[in-house]
Amino acid sequence: MKTIVLNTLEEAIAPELIGTLVKDGDVEVINTAGMKISGCMGCNQCWLKTPGICVIKDDYEIIIKKLVGAENVVLVSGTRFGFVDWHGKKIMDRILPMLCMYIEFREGLERHMMRYHPLNFGLLYKGDADQDLLEEWSRRVASNLAGQSLGVIKMKEA
Amino acid sequence: MHVVIINGSPHVQKFSNTDRIIKSFGEGLVAEEVTYELHSLSNRNEWDAAREAYIGNDQIIIALPLYVECVPSILLEFLESLPTERKSPAQLSFILHGGFDEGRQLRLAERFLQTLPQQLGCTYGGCLVQGGSFLIRMRDDKKMKKAMDKKLETYVKMGQLFARRGNFMSVEAQVFTGLEVNTKIALFMYRHLINRLIRKNFERFASQWGCTRPLDDKPYA
Numbered sequence: 001m002k003t004i005v006l007n008t009l010e011e012a013i014a015p016e017l018i019g020t021l022v023k024d025g026d027v028e029v030i031n032t033a034g035m036k037i038s039g040c041m042g043c044n045q046c047w048l049k050t051p052g053i054c055v056i057k058d059d060y061e062i063i064i065k066k067l068v069g070a071e072n073v074v075l076v077s078g079t080r081f082g083f084v085d086w087h088g089k090k091i092m093d094r095i096l097p098m099l100c101m102y103i104e105f106r107e108g109l110e111r112h113m114m115r116y117h118p119l120n121f122g123l124l125y126k127g128d129a130d131q132d133l134l135e136e137w138s139r140r141v142a143s144n145l146a147g148q149s150l151g152v153i154k155m156k157e158a
Numbered sequence: 159m160h161v162v163i164i165n166g167s168p169h170v171q172k173f174s175n176t177d178r179i180i181k182s183f184g185e186g187l188v189a190e191e192v193t194y195e196l197h198s199l200s201n202r203n204e205w206d207a208a209r210e211a212y213i214g215n216d217q218i219i220i221a222l223p224l225y226v227e228c229v230p231s232i233l234l235e236f237l238e239s240l241p242t243e244r245k246s247p248a249q250l251s252f253i254l255h256g257g258f259d260e261g262r263q264l265r266l267a268e269r270f271l272q273t274l275p276q277q278l279g280c281t282y283g284g285c286l287v288q289g290g291s292f293l294i295r296m297r298d299d300k301k302m303k304k305a306m307d308k309k310l311e312t313y314v315k316m317g318q319l320f321a322r323r324g325n326f327m328s329v330e331a332q333v334f335t336g337l338e339v340n341t342k343i344a345l346f347m348y349r350h351l352i353n354r355l356i357r358k359n360f361e362r363f364a365s366q367w368g369c370t371r372p373l374d375d376k377p378y379a
Contacts, residue, residue: 039168039230039231039232039235040168040225040230040231041168041169041170041200042167042168042169042174042223042225042230043169043173044295045367047373048360048363048364048367048369048373049364049367049368049369050369050371051364051369051371051372051373051374051375051377052375052376052377052378053377064378065378068376068378068379080234080237080238081234081237081238081270081273081274081277082270082273082277083228083234083270085234085238086231086232086234086235086238087231089225089226089228089229089230089231089234090231090235092226093225093226093230093231095226096226100373100374100375101360101364101373102357102360102373102374103353103356105340105345105348105349108339108340108345109258109260109262109263109339109340110258110259110260110263110340113374115374115375115376116376116378116379130273133266133269133270136266136269137227137228137266140227140266141226141227144226144227
């Protein structure tokens with residue numbers, strides 16, 4: 001089972017921290033801080049004009065290609081306002097090409113069908129945040145990706 | 159009363175569903191002789207003016223679409239640039255919408271938004287919540303126009319209500335959401351009758367946009 005870790009922090013992530021969410025399988029860490037990645041514009045072209053391909057030509061395409069070969073995605077993010085900060089949210093907002101326009105019901109709610117396969121989702125965060133809010137967010141994001149929440153772990157300060 | 163409305167969508171104003179909702183809501187405000195100004199975060203050149211308006215006014219509404227189960231990153235980035243203390247009091251309210259119909263889809267984002275005013279030194283003026291906004295952008299499509307015009311008309315009424323009440327704390331604003339989840343009958347209808355129709359509509363929209371690939375294409379497989 002392959003896990004892609006999207007580290008949005010400036011610092012490296014310790015491998016043992018990832019092990020708190022994912023027990024086995026291959027793990028690949030992508031440090032996004034130095035990558036050229038813009039925010040999602042909500043244009044819907046990846047669903048209705050060029051299915052699966054984002055209109056923004058930047059380094060996020062590298063991430064999409066990696067996610068196609070993975071079963072788990074773990075976000076590593078800073079926090080603000082009790083939630084993930086904008087750097088972390090930006091990385092998740094761009095995940096839309098992994099889904100497609102067609103709709104199905106999952107857990108009683110309308111959801112977009114996955115373009116390739118389900119993805120499990122987990123979160124490692126740094127700083128103060130509302131743990132309950134983040135756990136519910138993680139469950140919803142995982143449901144959105146037709147997968148399971150791997151959990152939400154607060155990283156200890158160095 | 160003068161209201162500052164900030165469009166928290168990253169979508170360019172010309173194609174923004176949030177912008178259409180705001181314009182309809184604004185019609186309602188103006189009908190009750192309330193003035194408003196609009197700042198759109200999709201245009202970074204407007205950020206300084208949006209910040210000044212936020213700091214200098216006492217009635218602020220942030221309108222936003224649901225993005226991956228919460229608020230769009232561009233709005234979080236803007237919020238992080240605001241002062242957390244105010245010299246003069248202000249009320250912060252929200253208009254939250256999303257593509258899917260069910261209100262439950264929007265409740266986590268609403269829960270997060272409820273915490274923001276206090277963290278920014280404002281009071282909370284409530285959150286107007288409604289789904290089913292995806293098709294607003296498709297209202298040029300003849301089959302969708304009537305339904306979407308009707309939907310936008312409800313936002314005009316909410317603008318009038320806000321002008322009279324000064325917030326979204328009324329029962330009318332709370333029931334504006336409509337259905338919280340689909341009924342079992344609706345789920346049955348969807349699976350056996352409506353799904354095919356919806357797929358055909360999506361494929362028609364895609365064709366209008368110049369799409370030449372299947373909507374479930376796998377370009378990186």
